Structures are given as structure tokens and as C-alpha cells.
Amino acid sequence: MAAPGGVQGPVANPALWAEVRALLPAAEEGMTLALSGEVEDGILQLLRRARGLLYAQPCEAAALGRLGEILRDYSWERLNAGPWREISKAWRQVYTYGCLFAALAEVAAGRPLAPAVRLCDMGLLMGASVLDNVLARLVRVLQAQLPRAEPWAHGSVKKVRIASAPAPLVQPEDAVPHLRCPSLERFRENYLIPGKPVVLEGITDHWPCMKKWSVDYFCQVAGCRTVPVELGSRYTDEEWSQKLMTVGDFISEYIVNENSIGYLAQHQLFDQIPELKEDIRIPDYCCLGEGEDDDITINAWFGPAGTVSPLHQDPQQNFLAQVFGRKYICLCPPQESENLYPHESQILHNTSQVDVEDPDLVKFPNFRKAALQSCVLMPGQVLFIPVQYWHYVRSLDISFSVSFWWS
Structure with a gap:
């Protein structure tokens, strides 16, 4: 006789399996396995076989896990076969299905849930949505079953320095203006249209x-979640790299212990963890743009003091909202580009070669002509950075910012 929910043998958590299965179509034929492009027939056969194992009575968890691994490994090779923009969405969906089947196999087998949560995160990061974004719904169910971390398990966050760098002096004539809750019309006429920060x-x-x-809150809410972390003080450094790790490990290694500089810079964090997205709001001024709310890219920036974004431009309007910590920001209008010495390479053409806080004026003499503005962005403040406006950012403290890119 099959165990509850169709799992082979006894189920460690029948209630969880029932909740997880409720996220999926009730019958096998309801899981259409629709893809947004062509893949090899052999892959389609593996997908159908995995679906059959999932809906079998009883569910064959071990075989399902093996097929999930095969689908992930094969599609991973395709995802890394060329530039990301040229990767077919269909292969990203195959990767998502592989993560889904493998995660479901972990739950069905009654194994610890942390690996299943990581599988969901990998699918959310590298895959493409299937079955009404089932991975996002699945990981929320699984994460709710994990114990919330105690305030920082590897050492009290209270020991972390709150303010770790003095703020540079901003001369009044160079300061970015401040405005409290301007009307939409005033913001549009005085800042958006003329392109002024x-x-x-x-x-x-x-x-x-x-x-x-x-920091404690992120440990508790997202400590088990896998995210990409940038390693190094700035992306132009030769030793700069990226690594996948849990938020908890990131906090332990780069926030609490300060072993080296690491930065969580992620545009998918709020899709991965809707609980965080519910705590922020899209600024009303974004309605002055041409797109809808779904066209706005929301980015998370979380890291220790000392992280730097070199002087660079972005192709969209930007609201940079400071949640905690402080940031020193230096800005320069796009018409000053010739004085900022952009890199000649196509990859870094939007980034200046000049170190704003320690410029080599022998190598870059025209930088002294650049009309710079600056500010120290404090918690609760939002900096409007117009499209193509050059900006340099240095974190003065442990800092979390949210940016909204819009057109």
C-alpha cells in the first residue's frame, strides 16, 4: 500500500509532502513540460520519465533524484556554452525542471531540507520560470520548515562595528541638493527632465x-538561501571574482569576521525571497517613466565597509535607497565623459579608469577639470542618479541599499 501522497515507504513528514504536492498539477497530464524552444528528443524523454516517477504510486524518489541530477548536469553544460544572452530559454527551463525534480526527490525521501532549498535557489538563479514559478512557491514552503537561525550563530553581530570609516568632507558648493518629499511635478521639472541628481x-x-x-534579520530570514557574492573590493580589480554561497556563510565570512571584502549584489534577491520584497516599495516617482512596475529592475546591495563601485554609468534612471549604513557617493554629468577616461575595452566602456579618491593626475590630467558633486547617503535617504550619470560609490559602514532601475 502506498504511503500518503504516493511516496514509497514511510514518509518522515506526510504533512509537508502533501503541502508540496499541492503546489503541482493534480494529475500527470497537467504537468505539460512546455518549453520555450527546441531541445533534443532525449531530453524530452528524460523529462517525461521524471514526471512519470513523480506521479507514480508510490513515487520513486531515488530514481527521480538521479534523473533530476542528469537533467541539471546536461543543461548546465548548455548554460555555460556561450554568452548568457545567447542561451536558449528552453535550456534554462530544463535546468529548472532538473532542480525541481531533484528537490522533490529530497522531500519525498524525507532527507534534510537544506539541500532541497539550495536546489530551488539554483533553479531560481540560473533557470527560467516553469509551472507558474513553482520553485519560488516550493522554496517558501520548505524554508518555513527550517529553524530560523539564532542571532548570529558564529558570533554576535553586536560585536560588529557599526561605523567603520569617517565620512569624507563634502564641500557645500559640491554637495548634491537635498529635497523632502517633492511633488511629482516638481521632481519631473527640476530633476528628471534636466537630468540632475x-x-x-x-x-x-x-x-x-x-x-x-x-544583519541579524537577514541571518534569520535568509541565512539558508544561496546567492551570488562578489569577492573583492571592486569589480575592476584583477582578483575580483564571484561565488555562490548561503547568506549565512556570507555574513559569517565577510560581515562578522571581516576576513576579506565580499559584496552581495543581486537583482534576483527579491524574487528569490518575497518576504524581503514585501518590506520595500517602488518610489512613486517611477510612474513618470515609460514602463510598468514589472519593467523596473530592483537590485540589492549588501556588504561591509570598504566595498567600492568604481566611477561608472548605467543605461537607466536610478533611485538608490539607503536602508542601513552610510555610503559616500561622487557624481559627474555625462558631458564630462572625456575628462573621466573610460576604459577602451567594450566590457568596461562604461567605467572610468580614474580612482576618484586617489586620482593619478599625471596619467589622467583632465580629471581635475571634471565637475564633481558628492554626498554621504544616510539611512532613509534616496539618491536620484539620472540615466548615464557617472557615479562612484564607497560603503562607509556595513551597508544595505536597494536600487530601482527604470526608464
Whole structure:
């Protein structure tokens, strides 16, 4: 006789398996395995076989896990076969299905849930949505079953220095102007249309994150979640690299112990962890753009003091909201580009060769002509960075910022 939910043998957590199965179509034929492009017939056969194992009575967890691994390994090779923009969405969907089947096999077998959560995160990071974004719904169910981490298990976060660098002096004539809750019309006429930066105050006062978020909070809410981390003080350094790790390990290695510089810079974090997205709001001023809310890219920036974004440009308007910690930011209008010595390579053409805080004026003499503005962005403040406006950013403290890119 099959165990509850169709799992072979006794189920360690029948209630969890029932909740997980409720996320999927009730019958095998309802899982269409639709892909957004062509893949090899052999892959389609593996997908159908895995689906059959999932819906079998009883579910064959071991075989399902093996097929999930095969699908992940094969599609992973395809995902790394060329530039990301040229990768077929169909292969990303195959990778997602591989992660889904493998994660479900872990649950069906009654094994610890942390590996299943990692599988979901890998699919969310590298795959493409299937079955109404089932991985996002599945990981939320699984994460709720994991014990929330105690305030930092590897050492009290209270020992972490809150302010670890003095703020550079900003001369009044060079300071970015501040404005409190301007009307949409005033912001549009005075800053958006002429393309001028401004620090907005008071517009995040109602955001839940302003009272809730801290290093401890991220450890508790997202400690088990796998995210990409940038290693190195700035992306132009030769030793700069990226690594996948859990938020908990990132906090332990780069926030609490300060072994070296690492930075969590991620545009998928809020899709991965909707609990965090519920704590922020899209600024009302974004309605002045041409797109819808779904066209706005929301980025997370979390790291220790000393992380630097070199002087660079972005192709969209940007609201940079500071949640905790401080950032020193230097800005320069796009018409000053010739004085900023952009890199000649195509990859870094939007990045200046000049170190803003320690410029080599022998090598880059025209930099002294550049019309720079600066500010120290404090918690609760939002900096408007116009499209193509050059900006340099250095974290003065342990810092979390949220940026909204819009057109």
C-alpha cells in the first residue's frame, strides 16, 4: 500500500509532502513540460520519465533524484556554452525542471531540507520560470520548515562595528541638493527632465524595512538561501571574482569576521525571497517613466565597509535607497565623459579608469577639470542618479541599499 501522497515507504513528514504536492498539477497530464524552444528528443524523454516517477504510486524518489541530477548536469553544460544572452530559454527551463525534480526527490525521501532549498535557489538563479514559478512557491514552503537561525550563530553581530570609516568632507558648493518629499511635478521639472541628481528625504519613512532590517534579520530570514557574492573590493580589480554561497556563510565570512571584502549584489534577491520584497516599495516617482512596475529592475546591495563601485554609468534612471549604513557617493554629468577616461575595452566602456579618491593626475590630467558633486547617503535617504550619470560609490559602514532601475 502506498504511503500518503504516493511516496514509497514511510514518509518522515506526510504533512509537508502533501503541502508540496499541492503546489503541482493534480494529475500527470497537467504537468505539460512546455518549453520555450527546441531541445533534443532525449531530453524530452528524460523529462517525461521524471514526471512519470513523480506521479507514480508510490513515487520513486531515488530514481527521480538521479534523473533530476542528469537533467541539471546536461543543461548546465548548455548554460555555460556561450554568452548568457545567447542561451536558449528552453535550456534554462530544463535546468529548472532538473532542480525541481531533484528537490522533490529530497522531500519525498524525507532527507534534510537544506539541500532541497539550495536546489530551488539554483533553479531560481540560473533557470527560467516553469509551472507558474513553482520553485519560488516550493522554496517558501520548505524554508518555513527550517529553524530560523539564532542571532548570529558564529558570533554576535553586536560585536560588529557599526561605523567603520569617517565620512569624507563634502564641500557645500559640491554637495548634491537635498529635497523632502517633492511633488511629482516638481521632481519631473527640476530633476528628471534636466537630468540632475538629488537626494530625496522622507519618501521611505513608511517602508517596513526601515524598522525591520539588520544583519541579524537577514541571518534569520535568509541565512539558508544561496546567492551570488562578489569577492573583492571592486569589480575592476584583477582578483575580483564571484561565488555562490548561503547568506549565512556570507555574513559569517565577510560581515562578522571581516576576513576579506565580499559584496552581495543581486537583482534576483527579491524574487528569490518575497518576504524581503514585501518590506520595500517602488518610489512613486517611477510612474513618470515609460514602463510598468514589472519593467523596473530592483537590485540589492549588501556588504561591509570598504566595498567600492568604481566611477561608472548605467543605461537607466536610478533611485538608490539607503536602508542601513552610510555610503559616500561622487557624481559627474555625462558631458564630462572625456575628462573621466573610460576604459577602451567594450566590457568596461562604461567605467572610468580614474580612482576618484586617489586620482593619478599625471596619467589622467583632465580629471581635475571634471565637475564633481558628492554626498554621504544616510539611512532613509534616496539618491536620484539620472540615466548615464557617472557615479562612484564607497560603503562607509556595513551597508544595505536597494536600487530601482527604470526608464
